[in-house]
Amino acid sequence: MIDDGTGLLTIGRLSRSWASAWTTYAPEAATVLAELLGDADRAAVLERMVSASRAELARFRELPALVRGPSRCARTGRSPRGWSPR
Structure with missing residues (x-):
């Protein structure tokens, strides 16, 4: 599966590549990028x-949760931890 470089598949594979200490100049790195990105503009x-x-973007993403408070998720009606007490 090839995505535009922002999907979880791409981020996960790049993270594993970095964790295995590949340098950006290693032949393996070029192979992984070619598989993941295809013809995308690198x-x-x-x-x-x-x-x-x-x-700044991370803080922006956290803003709705701060405004709503910790009680319940507005979209799903569940608690922030994913369960709903009955």
């Missing part, structure tokens, strides 16, 4: 990955 993928890891 500079655009890198920009999306970098922007997704910015602290």
Whole structure:
């Protein structure tokens, strides 16, 4: 499966590659990138990955939970931990 570089499959494989101490210049790294990204623009993928890891964006994602409070998720009606007491 090839995605645009932002999917969980891509992020997971890249994380495992980094964890196994591949350098960006290793032949294995080029093979993994070719499999995952296909013909995607690598500079655009890198920009999306970098922007997704910015602290400001993480704080923005947390804002709705702070506004709603810890009681229940507005979308699902469940508690933030995924279960609903009866």
